[in-house]
Amino acid sequence: MLEINHLTMVFKHHQLVIPKLSVAPGQVLTLTGASGIGKSSLLQWVLGVPQPNVAIAGELSLNGVDLTQRPIEQRNIGLVTQQADLFPHMTVQQNLLFARTAQSADRQAWVAEQLNSVGLSEYGDAYPAELSGGQRARIALLRSLAASPKSILLDEPFSALDVKLRTSVREFTWSKLADAQMPAMLVTHDPADAPGEVVNLEHYYYD
Numbered sequence: 001m002l003e004i005n006h007l008t009m010v011f012k013h014h015q016l017v018i019p020k021l022s023v024a025p026g027q028v029l030t031l032t033g034a035s036g037i038g039k040s041s042l043l044q045w046v047l048g049v050p051q052p053n054v055a056i057a058g059e060l061s062l063n064g065v066d067l068t069q070r071p072i073e074q075r076n077i078g079l080v081t082q083q084a085d086l087f088p089h090m091t092v093q094q095n096l097l098f099a100r101t102a103q104s105a106d107r108q109a110w111v112a113e114q115l116n117s118v119g120l121s122e123y124g125d126a127y128p129a130e131l132s133g134g135q136r137a138r139i140a141l142l143r144s145l146a147a148s149p150k151s152i153l154l155d156e157p158f159s160a161l162d163v164k165l166r167t168s169v170r171e172f173t174w175s176k177l178a179d180a181q182m183p184a185m186l187v188t189h190d191p192a193d194a195p196g197e198v199v200n201l202e203h204y205y206y207d
């Protein structure tokens with residue numbers, strides 16, 4: 001369970017005051033709201049990225065552990081963005097292995113299984129620039145999951161994809177996250193992206 005309590009975010013021209021948000025294991029909580037309201041800032045705060053442009057007070061816990069004061073490297077939270085940011089100088093296989101935290105003898109078998117699960121068995125030696133947007137999106141999600149995060153944050157992960165790809169990558173993402181049974185938060189402008197409960201940050205907006 002991911003829990004946010006008593007969160008106040010003071011931006012230059014507005015504030016967000018959010019008493020409580022909680023996300024259960026296997027749940028994807030969707031955040032919406034006008035451009036500039038603070039959706040990405042909220043995700044970055046959960047991730048643990050220091051933010052010079054906003055004063056933030058609040059409490060964050062994950063599976064009962066208080067993360068509020070912990071730095072990013074001790075939070076074990078994954079991020080997927082619309083850039084599907086993979087290391088450009090590494091092949092798909094190297095990207096996946098770089099992120100992988102679990103140890104086992106047969107790394108090659110693990111990579112093969114991962115690529116097979118997303119229908120990209122032939123792409124282990126390809127570089128990110130040689131992949132389509134939808135292929136990159138699938139590998140980026142696999143890479144995030146390879147780090148065995150306890151929660152995952154998705155910041156407009158589908159917005160660079162065309163309508164058809166969007167539907168298939170979306171379904172792929174929800175099925176992977178359902179398998180992983182971790183709490184997830186999604187930021188999107190497209191209501192069709194939301195797989196469940198939606199929180200509109202405009203309800204928490206103050207001038």
Ligand SMILES: Nc1ncnc2c1ncn2[C@@H]1O[C@H](COP(=O)(O)OP(=O)(O)OP(=O)(O)O)[C@@H](O)[C@H]1O
Pocket residue numbers: 011033034035036037038039040041042053054
């Ligand atoms: N690097 C920055 N420097 C100064 N102010 C910033 C910076 N990044 C964001 N902001 C301000 O912080 C506020 C929240 O931005 P944020 O990116 O979190 O909004 P958002 O809801 O994710 O927007 P969008 O839907 O357009 O991505 C905005 O009002 C913006 O002007």
